[in-house]
Amino acid sequence: MPKTIYYTASSLDGFIADPDDSLAWLLSRDIDEDGLMNFAGFRATIGAAAMGATTYLWVQSNDPDGWDATLPSWVFTHRALIPALGVTLTSDAVRAVHAEMTDAAAGRDVWVIGGGDLAGQFLDEGLxxxxxxxxxxVMLGAGAPLLPRRTELRLEEAGRNRDFLVARYAVVR
Ligand SMILES: NC(=O)c1ccc[n+]([C@@H]2O[C@H](COP(=O)([O-])OP(=O)(O)OC[C@H]3O[C@@H](n4cnc5c(N)ncnc54)[C@H](OP(=O)(O)O)[C@@H]3O)[C@@H](O)[C@H]2O)c1
Known part of the structure; x- marks a missing residue:
């Protein structure tokens, strides 16, 4: 059964971006690209993705390669942004978009990229x-929250990847 997974990096005090929407505190760290819970291994299991407008605009401005056109992706927004190849802009209900994502993923898992409230909207729907x-x-003290909801989790896997403490949690329903 394919899973819907929120895969992200965070400060130790639970922020995924600082108050200026900067990830400099994150991108300066050392990580083993082949190590525990590495991105390439995760990406290989993913068939569709969703993100909010701020995250999409960050990628557009900061990633020289642009968005991965081989990954069908939905960007939640109320604005007329410019969609990159493979990107669908939407303000539809999360449940309906999730159904489209699941179809596109064709048996692979679905990645909720963030931000935290969008992950919370998927959580609210039990998805x-x-x-x-x-x-x-690092402690950031303020910024974009990891997941601003109260919810029970079960720790499934944890360990170290160089600078990072990495952990995989199941959502307890
Ligand atoms: N650390 C990491 O690995 C990581 C991962 C992901 C993101 N980030 C960063 O974290 C920050 C997250 O920013 P953020 O908290 O503003 O969250 P975001 O989810 O990236 O963007 C929020 C925006 O998405 C749109 N949106 C959200 N839900 C919607 C819905 N149901 N329907 C329509 N539009 C919806 C709204 O934009 P409109 O104004 O268009 O309505 C909202 O203002 C960014 O700086 C990003 O780069 C970090």
Whole structure:
């Protein structure tokens, strides 16, 4: 059964971006690209993705390669942004978009990229199965929250990948 997974990196105090929407505190860290819970291994299991407008605009401005056109992706927004190849802009209900994502993923898992409230909207609908977090060794004090909801989780796997404490949690329904 394919899973819907929120895979993200976070500060130790639970922020996925600082108050300026910067990830400099994250991208400066050391990680083994072949190590525990690495992105390439995760990406190989994913068939569709969803993100919010702020995250999409961050990728557009900061990633020189742009968005991965081989990954069917939905961007939640109320704005007329410019969609990259493979990107669908939407303000439809999360449940309906999730159904489209699941179809597109064709048996692979679905990735909720963030932000935290969008992951929370999937959680609210009972659609989120797992949360994978790479904790950077830093406290930010403020910023974009990891997942601003109260919810029970079960720790399934944890360990170290160089600078990062990495953990995989199941959502307890
Ligand atoms: N650490 C990491 O690995 C990681 C991962 C992901 C993101 N990030 C960063 O974390 C920050 C997250 O930003 P954020 O908290 O603003 O969250 P976001 O989810 O990226 O963007 C929020 C925006 O998405 C749109 N949106 C959300 N839900 C919607 C819905 N149901 N329907 C229509 N539109 C919806 C709204 O945009 P409109 O104004 O268009 O309505 C909302 O203002 C960004 O800086 C991002 O780069 C970090």
């Amino acid at each position: 989120l199965d797992e949360i994978w977090v790479q904790y950077a060794p």
